[in-house]
Amino acid sequence: MIKVRIPTPLRPMTGGKSEVEIAGNTVSEIIDNLNSAHPGIKERVYDEQGEVRRFINIYVNEEDIRFLTGKDTPLKDGDEVSIIPAIAGGA
Amino acid sequence: MLAIPSSIIRNMIAHARELAPHECCGILSGTASAITGYYRITNILAELSEQELSRFDGAKLSDLHRLSPEERADIAFQMDAREMAMAQRDIRSKSLDLLGFYHSHTFSPARPSQTDITIAMEFESYRAKLNFPEPFHLIISLEHIEQPVVRAYRIQESKATEIPIQTMP
Numbered sequence: 001m002i003k004v005r006i007p008t009p010l011r012p013m014t015g016g017k018s019e020v021e022i023a024g025n026t027v028s029e030i031i032d033n034l035n036s037a038h039p040g041i042k043e044r045v046y047d048e049q050g051e052v053r054r055f056i057n058i059y060v061n062e063e064d065i066r067f068l069t070g071k072d073t074p075l076k077d078g079d080e081v082s083i084i085p086a087i088a089g090g091a
Numbered sequence: 092m093l094a095i096p097s098s099i100i101r102n103m104i105a106h107a108r109e110l111a112p113h114e115c116c117g118i119l120s121g122t123a124s125a126i127t128g129y130y131r132i133t134n135i136l137a138e139l140s141e142q143e144l145s146r147f148d149g150a151k152l153s154d155l156h157r158l159s160p161e162e163r164a165d166i167a168f169q170m171d172a173r174e175m176a177m178a179q180r181d182i183r184s185k186s187l188d189l190l191g192f193y194h195s196h197t198f199s200p201a202r203p204s205q206t207d208i209t210i211a212m213e214f215e216s217y218r219a220k221l222n223f224p225e226p227f228h229l230i231i232s233l234e235h236i237e238q239p240v241v242r243a244y245r246i247q248e249s250k251a252t253e254i255p256i257q258t259m260p
């Protein structure tokens with residue numbers, strides 16, 4: 001199982017949970033399986049072209065998947081996936 | 092005390108002025124409490140549609156939704172995630188730390204807004220798990236256009252505490 005960290009804006013979909021355990025061999029499978037368990041997550045994380053939105057970082061352990069093999073990044077038991085919005089702010 | 096080379100202060104102010112009235116944003120690197128590098132990051136807010144923003148986070152738009160994307164970028168920023176990750180990677184390759192974030196306030200004073208504090212606390216909630224040190228938050232105010240003001244803060248437990256800046260030659 002893979003531990004997935006859920007950012008605040010997506011927690012309404014996970015019943016308020018900040019971490020969930022999901023099975024999957026790649027990041028893409030994790031997002032699909034997460035979406036089966038908690039519908040609505042996938043369309044929030046991916047844009048209309050199916051790419052990770054421009055303001056979201058997905059980390060496997062401490063590395064951004066854009067520097068691994070993207071959504072195909074393989075996962076093994078004990079890996080941790082973090083879905084994290086890039087820093088923002090308001091005046 | 093936070094030490095910052097005067098060249099980086101000048102560059103952050105120049106960045107803020109170039110993008111005004113939009114807010115600029117960026118990342119600061121260094122070690123301990125001395126900044127040694129900076130990365131300009133694109134504020135993508137002006138390029139994001141309302142649909143794209145609200146699909147991820149409806150709450151975020153609560154005070155922005157009547158505005159055009161261009162207007163939103165005047166009073167808020169959203170870092171480009173890819174550029175942010177590239178900066179983090181570069182910082183790590185130099186064995187430095189990601190020491191802070193900066194952004195401009197084009198019409199308001201150099202202190203964190205409630206939104207800034209809320210988002211800083213959100214970052215705080217996962218920061219340690221990703222091995223980032225506690226960041227400084229710097230704000231460049233262009234409220235008085237001829238006299239830009241730069242201030243640094245720590246944001247803990249939903250409170251911002253100003254940290255004096257020591258400008259290095």
Ligand SMILES: [Zn+2]
Binds near residue numbers: 089195203230
């Ligand atoms: Zn701000």
